[in-house]
Amino acid sequence: MTNRDEFRRALLGFVNHPRVTADTPLFETGLIDSLAILNLIAVVEQATGRPVPARMVVMKHFRTIDSIVDTFGKEAV
Amino acid sequence: MTSAPIRQQSELSDFEAVDARIRDLALREGAEEIAYPVLIAGEVLRAAEYDRAFPHLLMAGVSACKPDVEPKHLFTAGNLSVPAWFLSPAVCYHTYAQFAGRVLTDSCTVTARGKCFRNEDRKLCFGRRQLEFEMREIVLLGGQEWIEERIPSFQRLVESLARECDISGTWETAEDPFFLPRAQGKALMQRLLKTKREFCVNALAIASINRHGTFFGERFHISDAGGTPIHTACIAFGLDRWAAARNL
Numbered sequence: 001m002t003n004r005d006e007f008r009r010a011l012l013g014f015v016n017h018p019r020v021t022a023d024t025p026l027f028e029t030g031l032i033d034s035l036a037i038l039n040l041i042a043v044v045e046q047a048t049g050r051p052v053p054a055r056m057v058v059m060k061h062f063r064t065i066d067s068i069v070d071t072f073g074k075e076a077v
Numbered sequence: 078m079t080s081a082p083i084r085q086q087s088e089l090s091d092f093e094a095v096d097a098r099i100r101d102l103a104l105r106e107g108a109e110e111i112a113y114p115v116l117i118a119g120e121v122l123r124a125a126e127y128d129r130a131f132p133h134l135l136m137a138g139v140s141a142c143k144p145d146v147e148p149k150h151l152f153t154a155g156n157l158s159v160p161a162w163f164l165s166p167a168v169c170y171h172t173y174a175q176f177a178g179r180v181l182t183d184s185c186t187v188t189a190r191g192k193c194f195r196n197e198d199r200k201l202c203f204g205r206r207q208l209e210f211e212m213r214e215i216v217l218l219g220g221q222e223w224i225e226e227r228i229p230s231f232q233r234l235v236e237s238l239a240r241e242c243d244i245s246g247t248w249e250t251a252e253d254p255f256f257l258p259r260a261q262g263k264a265l266m267q268r269l270l271k272t273k274r275e276f277c278v279n280a281l282a283i284a285s286i287n288r289h290g291t292f293f294g295e296r297f298h299i300s301d302a303g304g305t306p307i308h309t310a311c312i313a314f315g316l317d318r319w320a321a322a323r324n325l
Contacts, residue, residue: 027269030290034262037269057265 004073007047011065014043022065044068048075080201080209082317092320095242096190096213099314102234103188103215106227111189113171116162121174124296127166130260131253134195136164136208164194168214169311176218177297181307184219186227190316204321205281211316218299221290221308228286231312235276235284244278244322251275251282283318287311 008022015031026032032040040062041052052072061071084092104110116138122128128135137160141151150156165171168191176185190213197206215231217224232248239246251273255264267273272289275282287310293299294306301307 027266034260034266036262037265038262041265054265054268057268059269059271062269 004069007073008065008069010043010047011040011068014040015065020065022069024065025063026065027059027063040068044072048072050075081207081211082203088320091323092316095238095319095323096211096314096316098238098241099213100188100190102238103186103213106186106215106230106234108186108188108215111172111175111187113165113168113175113189113191115165115192117165117170118174119161119163121170122163122166124177125170125173125293126263126296127170130255130263131166131195132259133198133256134166134254136166136194136196138162138164165191166195167193167313168212169216169309169313172214172216172218173293173297173299173309176299178299180300180302180304181218182302184217184223187216187218189214189216204317207317210318213314213316215312217310217312218294218307220301224288224308224310228288228310228312232274232286235286235312235314239276239278239283242319242323244283244319246276246278246283246322249275249277249282251285278322281318281322282315283322284312284314287313 012020012022015026017031020026020031024031026040037057041057044052056071061067082088100110119128119137122135139152139160140158142156142158144151146156168189171191172187172189190211192209193212194209197208199206201207217227250268250271252264252267253273255261255267257264270288270290272287274286276284289309289311291306291308293309299307299309
């Protein structure tokens with residue numbers, strides 16, 4: 001089990017929806033709202049041990065759980 | 078000192094001509110024209126979460142609890158009523174309140190012009206930052222697909238109006254001045270979803286297109302015939318800024 005796998009599992013656990021997989025769009029489907037985005041960022045920060053700069057919070061990096069893992073997974077500890 | 082420019086003669090005609098043109102275009106696009114009051118109920122702004130997102134911009138209509146005190150104490154901190162009414166910060170909140178609780182069997186376009194008020198802590202500059210300004214808005218209420226089909230035509234409408242006025246501007250993805258950190262989540266969602274586009278002239282936004290998703294449909298219980306919250310969007314024109322941009 002790699003850190004990336006654990007990171008992906010933590011994110012899936014956070015979203016906690018039976019039909020959500022790592023490539024499900026999180027925002028177009030309304031799964032993440034203005035409250036959940038803050039908690040989602042907290043999960044990323046906890047996994048990486050670093051704050052997520054606001055400039056990194058763009059769709060390219062957050063569209064799906066896979067996008068989040070691709071962007072921040074290298075730093076997952 | 079005034080909170081907004083005083084306009085007369087040619088300035089007033091020019092200002093009214095800009096609004097008349099936007100109004101005509103809106104009516105041609107099938108909008109129904111509505112006139113709203115200047116004051117808006119606190120409960121409407123609370124339902125819209127305006128007090129969470131932009132508390133720093135809100136201006137209230139307060140009265141003195143005890144009018145018989147010395148005039149110098151009339152509007153001091155201990156003698157202010159809890160305001161039930163606020164000065165409208167934008168026009169479209171009236172529309173959501175007007176449609177609250179309704180089932181829309183068909184999509185709907187509304188246009189309204191109104192005086193708006195926002196508490197500016199920076200130096201005021203007419204045509205750029207004013208405490209009091211006028212906006213014309215076009216509000217779309219309906220299904221997501223219908224709104225997405227309509228928005229490009231309103232975008233072209235803004236561009237053609239700018240050309241008519243000899244204004245050269247560009248569209249930019251924009252963010253509202255959310256109250257941070259409390260409204261950080263709303264600010265991040267707006268950036269992620271790119272829900273706000275502004276038509277800018279020299280870094281000054283003179284019009285904007287705002288997609289709200291089902292935010293207002295949910296909060297004001299406006300639904301389609303199947304009971305699903307409707308989507309909304311608004312196209313806002315800052316008339317003071319538009320008039321000023323013509324003279325740049």
